[in-house]
Amino acid sequence: MALSREQLAQRVARELEDGYYVNLGIGIPTLVANYIPEGVEVMLQSENGLLGMGPFPTEEQVDADMVNAGKQTVTAIKGASIFSSAESFAMIRGGHVDLTVLGAFEVDVEGSIASYMIPGKLIKGMGGAMDLVAGADNIIVTMTHASKHGESKLLPRCTLPLTGFGCIRKVVTDLAYIEIADGRFWLRERAPGVSVDEIVRLTAGEMVVPEVVPEMVF
Amino acid sequence: MALSREQLAQRVARELEDGYYVNLGIGIPTLVANYIPEGVEVMLQSENGLLGMGPFPTEEQVDADMVNAGKQTVTAIKGASIFSSAESFAMIRGGHVDLTVLGAFEVDVEGSIASYMIPGKLIKGMGGAMDLVAGADNIIVTMTHASKHGESKLLPRCTLPLTGFGCIRKVVTDLAYIEIADGRFWLRERAPGVSVDEIVRLTAGEMVVPEVVPEMVF
Amino acid sequence: MAGFDKVVANYAEAMVGLEDGMTVLAGGFGLCGIPENLINEIRRKGTRDLTVVSNNCGVDGFGLGVLLEDRQIRKMVSSYVGENKLFEEQLLAGILEVELTPQGTLAEKMRAGGAGIPAFFTATGYGTPVGEGKESRVFNGRHYIMEEAIVGDFAIVKAWKGDRFGNLIYRHAAQNFNPMVATAGKITVAEVEEIVEPGELEPSQVHTPGIYIDRLIQGHFEKRIEKRTVREG
């Protein structure tokens, strides 16, 4: 069975290490915060200018001056710091954030990612996504493996305009955990009950399939 | 008579306007702070990272964490701000300081300045001088008009390594107030009792001499 | 102006000199920390053909969105403009131009503009539509593109407290783009929740030194919330 949104978040959360500074994109990546493993502490960075983002506020705590990169009202943890957006992206661009998790439309065997623009549709903008993919060494993309029509999102080459060129090494889809290296996809894990054949069939880019592909356990 | 150090500072101080942010270099420029005209308020910038430098501290006020660009202990006025050296030079390089006053070895008709290095002597470094001359629109150089041996410091072309290229428009020497424009010096004022002839004789670079050259009054 | 007192009497005075065709930089992120009254004054003034540089364009009827109603904006330089119906309409009708700029590059372009740095290299946007037509170069085996600084004719920011000398402190995450915007305007106007006397702000805690601020005004703020998200108390 394909992973649920929660399972996707759970699988991504296993990549978290103690002491990681993490930037979580909008959507499924945000859910990762709910599955931080036992014994692991991470600190959330929000690119508008907040390090140490806390949970949503209670009604009484709501403050218009306290929002995250998704413009949602949030809180700050003890030991947080708040700074300008220039400082925030200095932090991101300079590679100081340990892990970035974000969604995508397409990823290719070179590690390029398309996530912000579908030609013909209205372009709303890339926000901080281009800076995030260019700045981080360690990025996890989460997305469905294929479109509703069965078209693979793991391609030999992205067809949509790129958000970043050659910057993605890890992808968690609803079917598999895949690494990108040497211009190929490497199948590392499969979702429970999903066959290697199905993953291969829905992966358009060249993929290396090891003899044993462990099943994820939840 | 050639101007004294105090008179040099006094003459420079007449260029101050109300509301000016000013950076004063080490030596004679520092004395300018003693001659701020009546009704004029200026704020002193110190390039290590202080805007709103006050007078030297009393014995009781001395604080090792409160120094100016000359590494002297200083105080801060009410309404001062303190920041990093990157921010300080952003301010300087970005042209936000209204007036910079500094000394020099040589100035030439193109407005180039040499002030930090005499080949063959030990080079101690340029500190912030190169940033200051490159960043400010409005710079006043103060220096003696000629060396003890009568060699002009106002040259067709600087002979020493430059601190800045084509950036100086105003020079106050112990003999004259001179502006630089169109590749020439323009004699604007002379020190009390100093003849135009003497100034001309001690100026190596091409100089335009108007019919009337007013005498400075102190 | 006497000495360093930057306080002006009213909003009309705050925006004196703003003319048709100018470039205006505006602080704020979404609706957080925006100079809402200065924006309203631009609306009232009716200045047209503006190029506005701001991370977003407000929402319909609030923030920079109000400048769309009388078509005062000709071009918007932003990283994200998805919150605004009127924006979309004017864009599709071809009466509004947009230059999408990655958020971090936008912040850095304004910081550079204020800091006298005409251009810098960044990996952001290399190999993407943002990098098209821009010079690229390899440093230490990695590809970068050259981005140029942004300087505005006017810059408008919103802070929490400001002293009469223009020293500003921002409140919480309302800081966002305001500090860079403040440095990059030929004329910079700040509106604050509270004007205090010089000496009341701790010098080393000032976010924006007064040297960047030309005019200061105290305003009342609605502080509209764009996405109110709460949890059980």
Add this chain to the structure above:
Amino acid sequence: MAGFDKVVANYAEAMVGLEDGMTVLAGGFGLCGIPENLINEIRRKGTRDLTVVSNNCGVDGFGLGVLLEDRQIRKMVSSYVGENKLFEEQLLAGILEVELTPQGTLAEKMRAGGAGIPAFFTATGYGTPVGEGKESRVFNGRHYIMEEAIVGDFAIVKAWKGDRFGNLIYRHAAQNFNPMVATAGKITVAEVEEIVEPGELEPSQVHTPGIYIDRLIQGHFEKRIEKRTVREG
């Protein structure tokens, strides 16, 4: 390390991993705000062939000057090195190299190093010995040179207060180069006058966010004054 607690037990632990031949960035201006105990630990450790990037090289017997005594520094990158007899001797003897860098360019090169900007343009140094051999270019009719970023293997800074997460606040003008140095080290070590608990520093008043700090230690400081200037009380 458990979670984000950056506090280390002693100075030896603070400087673990420093090796011969490395580049060390050090905060401070003159003797103001220098990481004096971390410098002394480098002395004690005897690490050699260091390239040290710092605005100055201390004075004889204090600050970075102590690293000259056993000839631990091979190259110094500074804007001004005029306060030090031993420095002069080693320079003239050819056992020490110096790369003079304008003060603002030095600050910006380290800021760029920490911010992922490999190079930037500045007018500072154009047409001077600093600009020789560097690419120059005209923007808006003005000449600029390209300067590249500086990144260090180690960065050592001194702050006033730091919380266990490494968030730092500097005291008065002891801020100077410390914030940029803190961002530009592969390993950054901070020593502070006082370690406080997370939550004790106001988030928007933190000068250096803890993300830049790998290790934190509380020290005792002599805070020697370089030029004591006073007026009548």
